[in-house]
Structures are given as structure tokens and as C-alpha cells.
Amino acid sequence: MGIIWTLIVGGIIGWLAGLIVGRDVPGGIIGNIIAGFIGSWLGGLILGSWGPVIGNFAIIPSIIGAIILILIVSFVLRRTGRRNSHA
Numbered sequence: 001m002g003i004i005w006t007l008i009v010g011g012i013i014g015w016l017a018g019l020i021v022g023r024d025v026p027g028g029i030i031g032n033i034i035a036g037f038i039g040s041w042l043g044g045l046i047l048g049s050w051g052p053v054i055g056n057f058a059i060i061p062s063i064i065g066a067i068i069l070i071l072i073v074s075f076v077l078r079r080t081g082r083r084n085s086h087a
Helices: 002-021 028-047 059-079
Strands: none
Touching: 002 028, 002 059, 028 059
């Protein structure tokens, strides 16, 4: 059950970051989960682990890291000619 909870929380983090930035995460649900996991890792590297922790994710640094990741992916997709749709 722990892995399912982690996947759900990772997906929610990626989804929230997409809402905040105003861009869809490429890949739908799987993209949200990946953005949540990578964003959590990135946020942990930049900001450390603080604030509320749910499903092994420090929520605030994870969301900030996912926002950074989505902005980077959006920029790269725009530079390569692909368009990332706005929410």
C-alpha cells in the first residue's frame, strides 16, 4: 500500500505544480507522477526537507521543485518547436 500512496502523492504534486504554472504536464497522469517524483528530488536538493511530509514527500519543497521542472520542460519543448498547452 505504501508504493500506491507514494504514487498518488507524487501525481498530486505534479498536478498541483501544473495548475500553479498554468501548463499541462506532458504525459497526463504518468507525466504528473514523474513530475512529482523528479520535482520532489529537485526541490529537496535546492531547498532541503522541511514542512509537512506526506507519502515520503516534503510537500512545499516538492511542489516548488515540480514547478521548476515544469517550467524547464515547457521552455525546452517551446525551443524544440513543440507547444505545451495552457490549462
